[in-house]
Amino acid sequence: MGSRTSARKNSSPVNKRKRKRPGFWRVVAALFAVIVISSLLFLSWFFFTASGTSLRYKLADALITTQHRFLAKYLIGEQGLADRVADYAKQFQEMGEELDTHQITLPTGAGDHAAESLTSVEEVDGKGYHGFLMTVKDPTKIRLVVPEKAGRGEKVGSMVKRTGALAGVNAGGFADPEWQGNGFQPIGLVITQGEIYYNGLGKDASAQIVGLDKQGKMLAGRYSIKELMKLGISEAVSFEPRMIVNGKGLIKNHADGWGVAPRTVMGQKEDGSILFLIIDGRQIGYSIGADLYDCQQIMLEHGAVIAANLDGGSSSVLIKEGGDLINKPSSKSEGGRYLPTAFLVFDDPSAVNVPNVWAGLNPGDIDPSKW
Incomplete structure (x- = not known):
């Protein structure tokens, strides 16, 4: 009898530690899920809404004026970058025509x-x-x-x-x-x-x-x-x-x-x-x-x-x-x-x-x- 009681006492801390681990990983998983969902929501807004698109083009325009112009393609695509530069060139030409x-x-x-x-x-x-x-x-x-x-x-x-x-x-x-x-x-x-x-x-x-x-x-x-x-x-x-x-x-x-x-x-x-x-x-x-x-x-x-x-x-x-x-x-x-x-x-x-x-x-x- 004494040996069974001792065994139960000795196993108790181990069991408690084991019970803590699932809670820890649940927190990690929840944080990961929040990050993923937040990222997906941001990307959806950034690429598929009017306000997000406006911000993307503002950032792209800022890059176009620097030595890192090529980076703008990651925001608006290579064709988007070429079109943007061409649009500005045409716009600037027209702005210089009025007498x-x-x-x-x-x-x-x-x-x-x-x-x-x-x-x-x-x-x-x-x-x-x-x-x-x-x-x-x-x-x-x-x-x-x-x-x-x-x-x-x-x-x-x-x-x-x-x-x-x-x-x-x-x-x-x-x-x-x-x-x-x-x-x-x-x-x-x-x-x-x-x-x-x-x-x-x-x-x-x-x-x-x-x-x-x-x-x-x-x-x-x-x-x-x-x-x-x-x-x-x-x-x-x-x-x-x-x-x-x-x-x-x-x-x-x-x-x-x-x-x-x-x-x-x-x-x-x-x-x-x-x-x-x-x-x-x-x-x-x-x-x-x-x-x-x-x-x-x-x-x-x-x-x-x-x-x-x-x-x-x-x-x-x-x-x-x-x-x-x-x-x-x-x-x-x-x-x-x-x-x-x-x-x-x-x-x-x-x-x-x-x-x-x-x-x-x-x-x-x-x-x-x-x-």
Whole structure:
């Protein structure tokens, strides 16, 4: 009898431990089931509902503006990616076609601004973004500047410092193979002081341009070289899209805003003032970026009657006198990227010597990947 009682006492803890195990695995199984069901519900929403599809395309658009464009195919498929890029190209072309009829009226004594009052900078904030808006009161004080030495681009801060400019922003795009380009080969046209410094289009081709004529009126949209010369072009680069023309916005909503990214935008008010908008991005906790609809609305709110996109992403910089950064670019390179062009503000632009660094070079002579 005593031995049977002892056996029961000795087996009791073992039995208790055994009874605990089924409960533990039931909890694990329940958690796994919750994860699976939640994942299936999320994927169903993400891929098969209107709101989920909207988010997928917003994420895809953001990726399209980066060096990781190929990743967008995992959100919208390879054909979806190709169609999206083609749709934007068509949309941007159409946005540049309407005839611009805006006129400017420069205030009396516009050219007499003291250096400290010629420009002003204010901060702008919105959902997910932070940036800066620089106003240049006299548009005739702006000049396009190019790199000093052949073979690679130049940081905007360096351009500002060596030329004695009062301020500057990045301008046009450039050939960027594997997203490691040297910033020396522009895309399309580069015109400064009415002279063509670089022509990657051909003699009779047209392109979307952003720039100023000799009277300080901003030009943006699709033009041929012949048309630009007839209009008295002074400074210009190729870029797109034009987002405001004749005082009206051309981008309907955020869905057509080409994703969230760092941005640089140029616009003009009726009094001739030039607005340069720089939005920082790709920095969690500070500023993710803005889409083109955000930028359009900021420009409209500040009185722009015409506005157009300039090169953005990690190229977006705003520089003050002396070459110091005002914004926080997303570029891995300190002080921003090496670029082919910048719009700089001068007290006397005509006194600035800007040699043509591409003189004697054909586009085919330039290796945009070689440092």
